[in-house]
Amino acid sequence: xxxxxxxxxxxxxxxxxxxxxxxxxxxxxxxxxxxxxxxxxxxxxxxxxxxxxxxxxxxxxxxxxxxxxxxxxxxxxxxxxxxxxxxxxxxxxxxxxxxxxxxxxxxxxxxxxxxxxxxxxxxxxxxxxxxxxxx
Amino acid sequence: xxxxxxxxxxxxxxxxxxxxxxxxxxxxxxxxxxxxxxxxxxxxxxxxxxxxxxxxxxxxxxxxxxxxxxxxxxxxxxxxxxxxxxxxxxxxxxxxxxxxxxxxxxxxxxxxxxxxxxxxxxxxxxxxxxxxx
Numbered sequence: 138x139x140x141x142x143x144x145x146x147x148x149x150x151x152x153x154x155x156x157x158x159x160x161x162x163x164x165x166x167x168x169x170x171x172x173x174x175x176x177x178x179x180x181x182x183x184x185x186x187x188x189x190x191x192x193x194x195x196x197x198x199x200x201x202x203x204x205x206x207x208x209x210x211x212x213x214x215x216x217x218x219x220x221x222x223x224x225x226x227x228x229x230x231x232x233x234x235x236x237x238x239x240x241x242x243x244x245x246x247x248x249x250x251x252x253x254x255x256x257x258x259x260x261x262x263x264x265x266x267x268x269x270x271x272x
Numbered sequence: 273x274x275x276x277x278x279x280x281x282x283x284x285x286x287x288x289x290x291x292x293x294x295x296x297x298x299x300x301x302x303x304x305x306x307x308x309x310x311x312x313x314x315x316x317x318x319x320x321x322x323x324x325x326x327x328x329x330x331x332x333x334x335x336x337x338x339x340x341x342x343x344x345x346x347x348x349x350x351x352x353x354x355x356x357x358x359x360x361x362x363x364x365x366x367x368x369x370x371x372x373x374x375x376x377x378x379x380x381x382x383x384x385x386x387x388x389x390x391x392x393x394x395x396x397x398x399x400x401x402x403x404x405x
Binding site for chain 2: 266
């Protein structure tokens with residue numbers, strides 16, 4: 138039987154312990170607790186990716202639905218990498234009907250630029266315009 | 273008297289849209305689009321004697337990231353420190369005290385955000401964007 142990959146934006150289907158278990162050890166979300174993961178889920182537009190109904194990855198977007206969208210916490214579990222699943226996940230985000238009005242998409246990544254380039258993301262045209270405060 | 277409120281019901285939507293539609297970053301933003309953006313943001317209205325003179329909003333997940341958007345004071349009330357009061361209200365928002373990454377994009381107001389600890393982006397090569405024309 139072929140493996141069935143599905144993507145869902147239903148927050149009730151998300152396996153929050155699975156998500157937290159991955160994120161707590163990753164450089165960009167180190168130490169994030171279950172309560173914090175749940176708060177971010179509640180406040181974001183979320184995508185779960187499932188292989189035969191088992192969650193294998195996650196992504197979320199903070200957005201106002203019309204102007205701005207920021208991709209966050211995009212990942213595929215290490216056991217399922219190299220099969221194009223991250224491309225399927227990002228394609229679902231970029232094609233999400235509720236986000237088609239968004240004018241500015243942004244994200245931060247240390248090592249996955251190639252993945253986002255497929256979807257038209259580029260380095261900042263005017264990095265001098267961006268400011269940040271990192272705590 | 274200057275007050276800052278997070279009550280969306282107090283916002284003067286027509287005042288906000290009238291300002292934003294002529295800015296470089298939000299030109300042609302309609303009332304409908306503006307209303308959706310307000311519905312999905314933490315919003316701040318700043319008023320002088322009960323008349324709104326500025327606005328700003330924050331998009332956030334309330335844990336890791338907060339992005340400042342549409343920050344303005346109308347022209348005739350500039351130069352009096354009101355924008356500092358407005359940004360201060362956002363940075364001190366009780367719901368945003370866990371935030372690890374604050375972001376803002378600006379052409380000409382870097383001085384304002386520097387007061388609150390914002391700096392130029394340290395690793396711009398890590399940031400990517402897709403701008404839909």
